[in-house]
Amino acid sequence: MAISFKVNGRAVDVNAPPDTPLLWVLREELKLPGTKFGCGVGQCGACMVHVDGDRTFSCQAPVAAVAHRSVTTIEGLSAHSDHPVQKAWLAERVPQCGYCQSGQIMSAAALLKDHPHPTRAQIVEYMSTNICRCGTYPRIVRAIERAARES
Amino acid sequence: MASSPSVSRRGFMVGAAGLTFGVAACLPHSVGVAQAAVPSKQAVLSPWVTLSTDGTVSIVSPAAEMGQGSFTSLPLIIAEDLDADWAKVRVVVAPPDDKLYANPNFGYMYTASSNAVLAYYTPLRRFGAQVRRVLLDNAARHWNVPVAELTTAPNVVIHEKSGRRLDYGAIAAFAVVPEKAPEVKEEELKPSSQFRLIGKDVMRIDMPHKVNGTAQYSIDVQTPGMLYGAILRAPVEGAAPDQVNDAKAHAIAGIVKIVRLPYGVGVIAKTSWAAFAGKKALEVTWTRDGKAWGFDSDKGSEDYAAAARNPQVPVQTWVTQGDVPQALQNAATVLEADYGCGFMYHGQMEPLNAVASVSPKGDKVEIWVGVQSKTIAVTVAADALGIAPDKVVLHDMLMGGGFGRRGHRDEEFVHDAVVLSNAVKKPVKMMWTREDDVRNGRFYPLSAHYLRGGLDASGKLVALHHRKACDQVTAFQDPVRYQQIKGRDTIAFANLDMKWYAIPNRLAEGVPQDNGVRSSTLRGVANLSNAFATESFIDELARKGGIDPAAFRRSLVADSPRSLALIDAVTRMSQWDRKRTDTALGIGFENYSNTLIAEVAEVSVDRRTGAIRVHDIWVAIDPGIAVQPDSVLAQTEGSVVWGLGFALSEHISIKDGVVQQVNFSDYHVPRMNEIPEIHIELIATEVHPSGVGQMAMPLVAPVIGNAVAALTGVRLRQAPMTRDRVLAALKA
Numbered sequence: 001m002a003i004s005f006k007v008n009g010r011a012v013d014v015n016a017p018p019d020t021p022l023l024w025v026l027r028e029e030l031k032l033p034g035t036k037f038g039c040g041v042g043q044c045g046a047c048m049v050h051v052d053g054d055r056t057f058s059c060q061a062p063v064a065a066v067a068h069r070s071v072t073t074i075e076g077l078s079a080h081s082d083h084p085v086q087k088a089w090l091a092e093r094v095p096q097c098g099y100c101q102s103g104q105i106m107s108a109a110a111l112l113k114d115h116p117h118p119t120r121a122q123i124v125e126y127m128s129t130n131i132c133r134c135g136t137y138p139r140i141v142r143a144i145e146r147a148a149r150e151s
Numbered sequence: 152m153a154s155s156p157s158v159s160r161r162g163f164m165v166g167a168a169g170l171t172f173g174v175a176a177c178l179p180h181s182v183g184v185a186q187a188a189v190p191s192k193q194a195v196l197s198p199w200v201t202l203s204t205d206g207t208v209s210i211v212s213p214a215a216e217m218g219q220g221s222f223t224s225l226p227l228i229i230a231e232d233l234d235a236d237w238a239k240v241r242v243v244v245a246p247p248d249d250k251l252y253a254n255p256n257f258g259y260m261y262t263a264s265s266n267a268v269l270a271y272y273t274p275l276r277r278f279g280a281q282v283r284r285v286l287l288d289n290a291a292r293h294w295n296v297p298v299a300e301l302t303t304a305p306n307v308v309i310h311e312k313s314g315r316r317l318d319y320g321a322i323a324a325f326a327v328v329p330e331k332a333p334e335v336k337e338e339e340l341k342p343s344s345q346f347r348l349i350g351k352d353v354m355r356i357d358m359p360h361k362v363n364g365t366a367q368y369s370i371d372v373q374t375p376g377m378l379y380g381a382i383l384r385a386p387v388e389g390a391a392p393d394q395v396n397d398a399k400a401h402a403i404a405g406i407v408k409i410v411r412l413p414y415g416v417g418v419i420a421k422t423s424w425a426a427f428a429g430k431k432a433l434e435v436t437w438t439r440d441g442k443a444w445g446f447d448s449d450k451g452s453e454d455y456a457a458a459a460r461n462p463q464v465p466v467q468t469w470v471t472q473g474d475v476p477q478a479l480q481n482a483a484t485v486l487e488a489d490y491g492c493g494f495m496y497h498g499q500m501e502p503l504n505a506v507a508s509v510s511p512k513g514d515k516v517e518i519w520v521g522v523q524s525k526t527i528a529v530t531v532a533a534d535a536l537g538i539a540p541d542k543v544v545l546h547d548m549l550m551g552g553g554f555g556r557r558g559h560r561d562e563e564f565v566h567d568a569v570v571l572s573n574a575v576k577k578p579v580k581m582m583w584t585r586e587d588d589v590r591n592g593r594f595y596p597l598s599a600h601y602l603r604g605g606l607d608a609s610g611k612l613v614a615l616h617h618r619k620a621c622d623q624v625t626a627f628q629d630p631v632r633y634q635q636i637k638g639r640d641t642i643a644f645a646n647l648d649m650k651w652y653a654i655p656n657r658l659a660e661g662v663p664q665d666n667g668v669r670s671s672t673l674r675g676v677a678n679l680s681n682a683f684a685t686e687s688f689i690d691e692l693a694r695k696g697g698i699d700p701a702a703f704r705r706s707l708v709a710d711s712p713r714s715l716a717l718i719d720a721v722t723r724m725s726q727w728d729r730k731r732t733d734t735a736l737g738i739g740f741e742n743y744s745n746t747l748i749a750e751v752a753e754v755s756v757d758r759r760t761g762a763i764r765v766h767d768i769w770v771a772i773d774p775g776i777a778v779q780p781d782s783v784l785a786q787t788e789g790s791v792v793w794g795l796g797f798a799l800s801e802h803i804s805i806k807d808g809v810v811q812q813v814n815f816s817d818y819h820v821p822r823m824n825e826i827p828e829i830h831i832e833l834i835a836t837e838v839h840p841s842g843v844g845q846m847a848m849p850l851v852a853p854v855i856g857n858a859v860a861a862l863t864g865v866r867l868r869q870a871p872m873t874r875d876r877v878l879a880a881l882k883a
């Protein structure tokens with residue numbers, strides 16, 4: 001039985017077994033590889049997406065759990081890479097290898113939606129779900145502060 | 152050193168006519184030159200530069216991009232001396248060809264040791280200048296004026312006298328390229344005062360793709376009809392599957408094939424999720440072949456420490472200067488100490504993976520992969536099938552981190568993909584899960600350090616003896632290089648002696664160990680463990696002699712104004728002389744392959760839990776000319792974060808040869824809430840650039856340890872300095 005939900009505003013039906021993590025359905029069946037696989041166990045945040053606006057580890061959400069809900073991935077965060085967080089990310093030159101950055105950006109966007117003017121402590125606490133092995137943390141903080149200032 | 156492309160005049164022209172450039176598959180908008188330039192005509196001016204009549208300058212980048220920025224900074228160096236307009240430059244991925252694009256320091260295409268800019272800097276500047284000269288010569292002929300009357304501005308040749316200008320693109324339409332590259336002497340290169348690009352930050356080419364999900368790593372590749380593969384590898388190097396029961400795996404929907412390999416069992420499925428499930432359902436016992444069975448890392452640490460102290464053990468002498476035994480005998484004070492470091496895991500964010508597509512006859516293969524050496528990847532794929540390297544097509548992808556893990560001589564994840572694809576003669580994306588990546592890890596080696604130092608009556612350091620017992624690394628990770636260096640394992644034993652310090656008598660010895668555990672280079676390389684031992688020990692010596700540790704180091708670099716400037720900068724930045732109450736400072740200094748670094752950490756210690764909290768880290772760094780200053784800062788920040796992991800939390804343990812950690816849940820890499828404020832001052836002295844990719848990492852652990860010693864009087868001798876270890880040391 002197909003599972004129906006929305007991805008980046010588009011209605012989709014997928015045929016994956018219902019316990020398949022959303023991550024793999026997005027990446028393989030729906031061909032949206034911007035959402036990354038880092039650990040598969042909810043430890044790194046590389047797979048972060050929004051489900052009905054709330055950030056969610058897509059490696060931990062069985063695809064059945066998003067039936068009839070609305071999923072946003074990095075590909076759908078903005079039409080022209082112009083979400084305030086994306087703009088701030090470039091202005092602060094955050095990415096190194098870049099592999100964690102989809103997840104970082106999705107986390108940051110969720111943070112700013114709930115807390116448009118987060119304190120530094122709030123940023124640090126919220127973003128500690130996401131590992132960046134390249135160590136871009138200082139720039140992530142600066143970029144979130146910039147996005148909060150400029151949006 | 153291998154022949155440098157700069158001295159090979161053939162290098163300028165060979166293959167130029169029939170040159171096919173790779174397409175930058177990893178960056179959708181940075182397409183290969185063929186697409187970028189169509190429909191305008193092109194002049195291939197050298198294997199490095201192609202000019203189109205629309206003014207587009209396509210420049211080849213020979214380095215692999217793993218976040219360090221070389222993909223941008225190397226072509227930028229060519230563009231500087233070519234006087235290209237950066238806005239018109241298209242960067243093209245170099246095809247795998249050692250003859251044209253080898254890293255001059257290695258002799259093959261290999262991006263490692265933070266030396267891409269260092270090694271390519273002068274050759275690339277000269278290539279740029281040679282191409283500019285060809286353009287000038289063409290313009291001179293065109294206008295019939297002496298070439299000496301011509302100058303350039305970005306993308307244009309100018310004849311001041313007549314006020315005429317000729318765009319580079321216009322020259323492409325009629326350019327005649329000489330047989331032989333024109334001679335350009337070093338002194339004819341552009342003076343740095345006229346630099347337009349070097350030293351000025353440009354947007355890294357890969358960066359815009361890394362904020363919207365379009366950057367392509369091999370794990371993202373999908374080709375028509377592609378299957379997914381996983382491999383259960385033997386837990387110990389050298390072991391083989393013994394009993395294999397794959398009945399449960401076969402029962403899983405979507406499994407296509409299960410293949411037994413000499414070193415594991417491969418599962419091929421219609422989705423990755425099915426492949427992972429199939430791998431999990433395998434029941435496999437392993438032979439006890441392989442040396443590491445029975446090895447225990449705690450016991451190993453003790454054994455290595457004993458070996459480092461044992462005068463009877465055979466040693467390799469790495470440095471001997473003066474007469475250390477004599478000087479120690481004459482010294483007013485002699486201090487000895489032991490230090491040790493554990494196994495560390497790379498944990499690059501993208502687990503190892505590759506895509507391979509073997510032809511139906513098995514006589515050709517296409518691979519998609521991000522690697523630190525493309526030419527090795529081609530060889531590995533060819534060898535896996537027993538075919539010639541020219542039957543391999545490589546699609547070079549971005550790397551989700553390298554750190555030394557993606558450049559071993561066997562690039563085993565490439566091999567894994569090719570054998571799985573060969574089993575079904577279809578494209579297969581072979582992926583390691585994070586658990587595979589940890590369990591099959593190749594680790595930063597275990598080491599033990601025995602140190603002796605002698606001070607004269609005035610507190611001056613007169614003798615230093617450092618003896619390091621350490622796993623061999625090069626023998627495992629690169630047997631070819633191991634042969635070439637005749638068993639001198641620089642990855643394990645380089646830079647034991649702190650040659651940047653004026654110490655009249657020094658002796659540095661290596662005691663190579665082989666426990667059978669897979670070992671690897673890793674960010675920081677030998678300097679990482681060495682600096683923990685030596686910079687901690689230097690601190691002990693300073694305190695023993697009653698001298699301020701910053702002043703003590705100043706006295707050891709008194710002849711080097713650059714070094715003094717750094718120590719002065721970092722003490723100023725950290726307000727070294729200001730008294731603190733609940734925190735304390737620790738300092739360190741290092742010359743890492745000619746990049747000079749001084750660091751200070753401010754820490755506090757929770758005496759109840761043993762947790763060390765690092766509040767601030769100040770770094771002063773001098774890497775010579777900073778080609779891209781912001782990349783220097785970014786690499787330095789990243790290095791500090793890595794240093795923090797090595798110092799405090801990252802620890803792989805081995806029992807009976809098998810890795811005990813599983814995932815990021817029990818292998819603890821730094822997160823944002825553990826990061827101190829990082830303050831960096833870049834002092835770019837105008838000398839040849841040295842590296843920046845890892846240089847700030849090694850000092851982090853010793854400056855933290857030195858700060859803890861200043862605060863508590865207790866010296867921490869084992870990295871990582873975990874809570875348990877801190878508590879034990881405080882109690883002792």
Ligand code: FES
Pocket residue numbers: 036037038039040041042043044045046047048057058059060
């Ligand atoms: S892949 Fe989901 S948290 Fe790591």
Ligand code: FES
Pocket residue numbers: 095096097098099100101131132133134135136218500551552
């Ligand atoms: S940029 Fe490489 S892991 Fe974050």
